[in-house]
Amino acid sequence: MPRHAHRPDLLFTGSDWNFATLSQAYDVIEAVAKEELRLDIYPVQMEVISSEQMLDAYSSIGMPLMYRHWSFGKHFVHHELHYRKGGRGLAYEIVINSDPCIVYLMEENTMALQALVTAHAALGHNHFFKNNYLFRQWTDADAILGYLDFAKGYITRCEEKHGVPAVEAILDAAHALMEQGVFRYRRPPRLSSEKQREGLRERLEYEERTYNDLWRTLPRQADGAKAAAENADLIAERKKALNLPEENLLYFLEKTSLILEPWQREILRIVRVIAQYFYPQRQTQVMNEGCATFVHYTVMNALFDRGRIGEGAMLEVLRNHSNVVFQPGFDDPRFSGINPYALGLDMMQDIKRIATEPTAEDRDWFPEIAGSGDWRAILLDAWANHRDESFIRQFLSPALIRKWRLFLLSDAANESFYSVASIHNERGYQKIRAALAQRYDIGANNTDIQVVDVDLLGQRHLRLQHKVRDGIVLDGGSCEATLRHVQRLWGYEVSLQGIDAQTGATVYERSSSQLAQ
Amino acid sequence: MPIFIDRRLNPKDKSLGNRQRFLHRVRAELKRSVQEQIRSGKIADADGEHAVSIPAKGTSEPSFRTAGDSGRRQHVLPGNKQFSPGDKMPKPGQGSGAGSSPGLQESEDDFRFVLSREEVLDLFFEDLELPDMVKLALKEILASKPRRAGFSTGGSPTNINVARTMRNSHGRRIALQRPKRAEVEAILAELAGIEAEGTDTTRAKVAALRAELDRLERRRRVIAFIDPVDIRFNRFEAQPLPNANAVMFCLMDVSGSMGEREKDLAKRFFVLLHLFLKRRYDRTEIVFIRHTHTAQEVDEDTFFLSTQSGGTVVSTALEEMQRVIAQRYPSKDWNIYVAQASDGDNFASDSERCLRLLDGEIMRLCQYFAYVEIIDERESEIFGSTDNGTSLWRAYLTVKERWPNFDMTRIARAADIYPVFRQLFTRQPARPRN
Numbered sequence: 001m002p003r004h005a006h007r008p009d010l011l012f013t014g015s016d017w018n019f020a021t022l023s024q025a026y027d028v029i030e031a032v033a034k035e036e037l038r039l040d041i042y043p044v045q046m047e048v049i050s051s052e053q054m055l056d057a058y059s060s061i062g063m064p065l066m067y068r069h070w071s072f073g074k075h076f077v078h079h080e081l082h083y084r085k086g087g088r089g090l091a092y093e094i095v096i097n098s099d100p101c102i103v104y105l106m107e108e109n110t111m112a113l114q115a116l117v118t119a120h121a122a123l124g125h126n127h128f129f130k131n132n133y134l135f136r137q138w139t140d141a142d143a144i145l146g147y148l149d150f151a152k153g154y155i156t157r158c159e160e161k162h163g164v165p166a167v168e169a170i171l172d173a174a175h176a177l178m179e180q181g182v183f184r185y186r187r188p189p190r191l192s193s194e195k196q197r198e199g200l201r202e203r204l205e206y207e208e209r210t211y212n213d214l215w216r217t218l219p220r221q222a223d224g225a226k227a228a229a230e231n232a233d234l235i236a237e238r239k240k241a242l243n244l245p246e247e248n249l250l251y252f253l254e255k256t257s258l259i260l261e262p263w264q265r266e267i268l269r270i271v272r273v274i275a276q277y278f279y280p281q282r283q284t285q286v287m288n289e290g291c292a293t294f295v296h297y298t299v300m301n302a303l304f305d306r307g308r309i310g311e312g313a314m315l316e317v318l319r320n321h322s323n324v325v326f327q328p329g330f331d332d333p334r335f336s337g338i339n340p341y342a343l344g345l346d347m348m349q350d351i352k353r354i355a356t357e358p359t360a361e362d363r364d365w366f367p368e369i370a371g372s373g374d375w376r377a378i379l380l381d382a383w384a385n386h387r388d389e390s391f392i393r394q395f396l397s398p399a400l401i402r403k404w405r406l407f408l409l410s411d412a413a414n415e416s417f418y419s420v421a422s423i424h425n426e427r428g429y430q431k432i433r434a435a436l437a438q439r440y441d442i443g444a445n446n447t448d449i450q451v452v453d454v455d456l457l458g459q460r461h462l463r464l465q466h467k468v469r470d471g472i473v474l475d476g477g478s479c480e481a482t483l484r485h486v487q488r489l490w491g492y493e494v495s496l497q498g499i500d501a502q503t504g505a506t507v508y509e510r511s512s513s514q515l516a517q
Numbered sequence: 518m519p520i521f522i523d524r525r526l527n528p529k530d531k532s533l534g535n536r537q538r539f540l541h542r543v544r545a546e547l548k549r550s551v552q553e554q555i556r557s558g559k560i561a562d563a564d565g566e567h568a569v570s571i572p573a574k575g576t577s578e579p580s581f582r583t584a585g586d587s588g589r590r591q592h593v594l595p596g597n598k599q600f601s602p603g604d605k606m607p608k609p610g611q612g613s614g615a616g617s618s619p620g621l622q623e624s625e626d627d628f629r630f631v632l633s634r635e636e637v638l639d640l641f642f643e644d645l646e647l648p649d650m651v652k653l654a655l656k657e658i659l660a661s662k663p664r665r666a667g668f669s670t671g672g673s674p675t676n677i678n679v680a681r682t683m684r685n686s687h688g689r690r691i692a693l694q695r696p697k698r699a700e701v702e703a704i705l706a707e708l709a710g711i712e713a714e715g716t717d718t719t720r721a722k723v724a725a726l727r728a729e730l731d732r733l734e735r736r737r738r739v740i741a742f743i744d745p746v747d748i749r750f751n752r753f754e755a756q757p758l759p760n761a762n763a764v765m766f767c768l769m770d771v772s773g774s775m776g777e778r779e780k781d782l783a784k785r786f787f788v789l790l791h792l793f794l795k796r797r798y799d800r801t802e803i804v805f806i807r808h809t810h811t812a813q814e815v816d817e818d819t820f821f822l823s824t825q826s827g828g829t830v831v832s833t834a835l836e837e838m839q840r841v842i843a844q845r846y847p848s849k850d851w852n853i854y855v856a857q858a859s860d861g862d863n864f865a866s867d868s869e870r871c872l873r874l875l876d877g878e879i880m881r882l883c884q885y886f887a888y889v890e891i892i893d894e895r896e897s898e899i900f901g902s903t904d905n906g907t908s909l910w911r912a913y914l915t916v917k918e919r920w921p922n923f924d925m926t927r928i929a930r931a932a933d934i935y936p937v938f939r940q941l942f943t944r945q946p947a948r949p950r951n
Contacts, residue, residue: 045519068535081629168538176580335596486643
């Protein structure tokens with residue numbers, strides 16, 4: 001006889017769901033989550049969609065509304081093919097970082113799954129979106145949907161006015177530069193135009209006040225060294241005027257390109273804003289999924305312990321949970337990289353263990369948190385103040401490295417073999433931890449390409465510089481195609497120079513004038 | 518308490534616009550792919566969904582991404598079993614994906630997806646220059662005709678059956694004793710008569726009459742003249758047109774003079790006829806007869822792929838066809854269509870014989886006989902419009918004059934194919950003999 005059979009306080013029985021049970025389940029889950037984990041969330045809006053609509057959402061990078069572009073159509077047929085073949089299931093939910101937080105539930109899910117998804121997305125992801133510093137600093141949760149609505153409408157109007165091919169050409173070029181279209185190290189300049197004008201006026205006034213005609217009368221020196229210095233000054237001056245070097249290519253082109261129409265600039269801006277919106281998500285994959293998985297696991301277990309869900313439902317939940325956090329070894333045919341769900345969950349559970357039952361080793365490695373007992377506070381703090389890279393650097397414990405049997409593989413392109421650099425032993429822990437953290441450091445892994453110089457009054461030759469780290473160069477064909485896109489947006493010659501980050505030596509050089517031939 | 522929104526009823530196909538943009542973008546590639554498939558596939562398969570494969574390069578989205586085979590990298594992997602620091606292992610797949618661990622890089626292969634029948638036909642029709650009406654007719658899937666099937670209580674207002682409705686209404690009015698107009702008018706007349714007098718005795722009567730009038734009016738209001746329950750609609754059922762069997766004979770000269778281009782054009786010509794037949798008939802069969810100086814029935818692959826050496830005697834193919842008809846396709850059960858493709862060569866004295874065969878029996882059996890002579894593009898300048906030509910062409914011209922269901926043309930490009938079917942397509946769908 002099952003322990004919970006016919007208990008009146010079960011949230012639901014059977015697999016069918018309706019809006020009443022969903023709503024009731026949400027209320028209980030929210031209460032439990034707040035009580036057990038002290039979560040702090042945006043209000044929730046749940047939307048029920050069909051599998052077809054889920055496929056639609058997939059192809060528009062998970063957003064409920066998006067402008068039209070052929071690449072989304074390509075992704076759609078791609079996903080659809082996999083889905084129809086049964087090769088890949090669909091996600092049970094999609095969650096949007098907005099206020100209110102929008103959660104999409106698939107209609108095919110059973111009630112147990114809906115409860116799981118509610119705990120995962122509506123509580124876990126939601127808490128992370130609201131509290132993590134990256135999201136707080138970089139994205140406007142309350143504005144994104146409105147902005148997308150504007151973007152979609154704007155691009156449709158552009159298509160009507162200027163023709164689909166013209167808009168498509170700009171979008172293609174902008175999409176190619178999407179990765180170089182984010183500000184990595186500073187908040188986008190927020191000077192209002194009024195303040196800007198104010199500043200400009202003040203500067204002019206100052207120059208007028210301090211103008212002295214005497215300077216003009218000084219004889220010019222024909223000395224070569226002096227001229228070179230002057231030239232260097234000139235270059236420095238003009239770089240300063242354009243705020244160079246600039247890492248955000250889309251921003252630079254939008255503001256500085258001489259050939260773009262206003263609507264084309266606006267489209268670049270739209271793509272740039274969307275890229276920026278997704279930037280925090282890419283930096284917090286492990287933490288975000290780990291947080292959501294940890295929350296659903298904790299909440300569902302708490303519900304079961306309190307007798308609010310039955311054994312059957314719990315089994316279904318556990319089965320899905322273990323599918324989600326499945327991590328095959330590197331030599332398994334199913335291996336496709338490290339599963340962020342699994343890594344995130346394991347690390348967070350490990351933190352809980354360290355806080356409550358620390359070993360001597362843990363006390364060595366984590367003196368601040370070992371044995372402190374209050375694992376909730378540690379987790380809440382981690383969720384709020386870390387991204388993947390710092391989280392792993394801070395919290396990956398030797399115990400977990402041993403559990404996962406992580407090892408470090410060196411891979412040099414000019415050698416015909418891999419070599420094992422470190423394994424899970426005393427000498428390897430630090431190295432493995434550092435290397436894994438490094439892998440999640442988007443800033444370090446993305447190709448670092450910057451605008452270094454352009455002479456707007458002369459040739460208007462746009463010079464880009466690629467800092468080549470560890471000898472990793474760009475894929476030739478793709479790079480050339482992208483350069484062509486840059487040239488389309490810039491209108492004049494564009495060149496890309498690869499500079500070795502350590503030695504400063506030139507590794508390669510490409511120019512749009514060569515491509516044209 | 519969260520907000521719930523049920524989006525399931527929202528319009529589907531939100532990404533249809535994206536799909537169209539994508540198809541447009543890879544149109545050239547798709548067209549090549551579809552035509553390649555029609556060329557290499559079976560004639561009967563042209564009409565349906567097609568899985569096409571798009572090479573990744575045509576649709577790649579470039580970016581400044583790193584090359585997999587450069588530089589020094591470090592990978593952290595789970596599941597170490599026997600490695601110690603310093604161990605070396607050979608890289609798998611030297612040359613292709615060198616420089617990346619298994620599964621660390623997503624491969625960007627060509628990907629296949631399915632085009633709907635509509636999309637396939639659009640691409641197929643593109644350079645055939647078919648009139649739009651014909652395209653529409655070919656895409657239409659089922660020929661059916663509405664047939665009366667009694668009456669129903671629901672339907673569109675245009676289908677109201679007035680006679681039935683009024684009969685029901687009449688019966689209901691009698692059953693519920695709805696006051697007639699005449700009764701009301703009689704009371705009104707009486708009232709008009711009495712009211713004029715205005716004495717005490719009449720006053721009571723007026724009141725009684727008024728009460729009666731009220732009652733009748735009320736009853737007339739309550740019991741409607743035509744109530745929704747009276748209304749009957751004509752019911753129609755879609756009845757499929759009586760379909761019959763059709764057999765299509767593909768005759769082709771396979772002597773050495775028929776090259777790749779000629780066969781390709783011939784195949785398109787056959788596909789078009791087959792599309793037409795499939796739309797009209799329930800069941801279509803295709804018989805392939807190839808000929809040089811002898812003729813034989815073959816399967817589709819042999820038909821298109823093999824070449825034979827030998828002279829060209831067209832009449833052998835016609836005789837072979839006659840034999841097959843007599844054996845398997847009695848003309849009372851089958852609608853017979855013939856499509857013949859050739860480059861016009863024929864043995865000198867044979868054309869007369871062809872003429873006799875066609876005139877004598879074949880044209881009587883056939884629904885339609887279409888002949889195309891595939892010529893060189895340069896020749897089309899010379900021969901395009903004139904009636905001069907080979908002896909076979911002249912003989913067939915005679916047939917064309919005598920038989921309305923015979924048509925012929927010279928083609929040099931795919932766009933020339935349609936005219937030979939013009940008559941077939943413009944003719945009102947004649948009822949298949951059955």
